Amino acid sequence: MTEKWHDFPVLPRHIAIVMDGNGRWAQHRGLPRAAGHRAGAQSVRRVVQACHERGIEVLTLFAFSSENWQRPASEVRLLLELFAAALRKETDRAHEYNIRLRMIGDRSAFPRKLQQYIRRSEALTAENTGLNVVIAANYGGRWDIVQAVQQVLEQAQSAKLDAEALTPEDLAAALSLSDLPEPDLFIRTGGEQRISNFLLWQLAYTELYFSDCLWPEFAADDLDLALDAYSKRQRRFGRLAEQVDSR
Ligand code: IPE
Ligand code: IPE
Ligand code: MG
Numbered sequence: 001m002t003e004k005w006h007d008f009p010v011l012p013r014h015i016a017i018v019m020d021g022n023g024r025w026a027q028h029r030g031l032p033r034a035a036g037h038r039a040g041a042q043s044v045r046r047v048v049q050a051c052h053e054r055g056i057e058v059l060t061l062f063a064f065s066s067e068n069w070q071r072p073a074s075e076v077r078l079l080l081e082l083f084a085a086a087l088r089k090e091t092d093r094a095h096e097y098n099i100r101l102r103m104i105g106d107r108s109a110f111p112r113k114l115q116q117y118i119r120r121s122e123a124l125t126a127e128n129t130g131l132n133v134v135i136a137a138n139y140g141g142r143w144d145i146v147q148a149v150q151q152v153l154e155q156a157q158s159a160k161l162d163a164e165a166l167t168p169e170d171l172a173a174a175l176s177l178s179d180l181p182e183p184d185l186f187i188r189t190g191g192e193q194r195i196s197n198f199l200l201w202q203l204a205y206t207e208l209y210f211s212d213c214l215w216p217e218f219a220a221d222d223l224d225l226a227l228d229a230y231s232k233r234q235r236r237f238g239r240l241a242e243q244v245d246s247r
Helices: 022-028 033-053 073-096 112-125 141-159 168-174 220-231
Strands: 014-018 058-065 100-104 132-139 185-188 207-210
Touching: 022 033, 033 058, 033 073, 033 220, 058 073, 073 100, 073 112, 073 132, 100 112, 132 141, 141 168, 185 220, 207 220
Parallel strands: 014 058, 014 185, 058 132, 100 132, 185 207
Antiparallel strands: none
């Protein structure tokens, strides 16, 4: 049987997902929030597999925001432990699938062991040419812009460049994900319709899609609903509809 996504006239190259709703999923079942985060980790596996099968180039997953440190210490600890466990358990399988794993965000705040797992996963899969899976952890869009400005300022000072010489391309080159295509499709599960300090600069022209599905329930069919919606959007980038090639 041909899967329905084969019929979509266009697929996004890069999908960025805010994986929200783990806590509510657990609460609806009378379970502790931790159970929701564990189920959410299973969902990550399913969606990575689905993106791999569909030939998506980049999947960026928001796993832990710079604001999530404000949650109770026990929940923060659990989230970091689940992240470490997933890296330890899944890296070899990802490597077999030719998946390249990397992390964006300020990793210096993480426990040393977790930083080691991240380095190992990135190093092992660095030459892989299949799906890029990017985990945003201790990531914030504002942090990203500030770290990019810091890099650009340092370069400008050493090269004695004028402030007026700065272009959007210079800043873009210093931001996370600069070597990858910009996100085409943003998905947020869990019913909220906000960015929550995820990729700010990079989402400038991304198509936004919001799903009421809670992240632990999000499966390949739900991804296909988003892909179907995406394939019906007309991306104009400021031009007129008639200037845009009809597909
Ligand atoms: C998303 O689920 C996971 C993280 C933010 C780490 P939540 O934990 O935010 O789930 P809700 O929003 O409370 O349901
Ligand atoms: C966004 O979810 C961050 C991640 C999914 C990692 P939150 O649940 O933290 O977002 P807010 O607080 O509802 O905006
Ligand atoms: Mg939430």
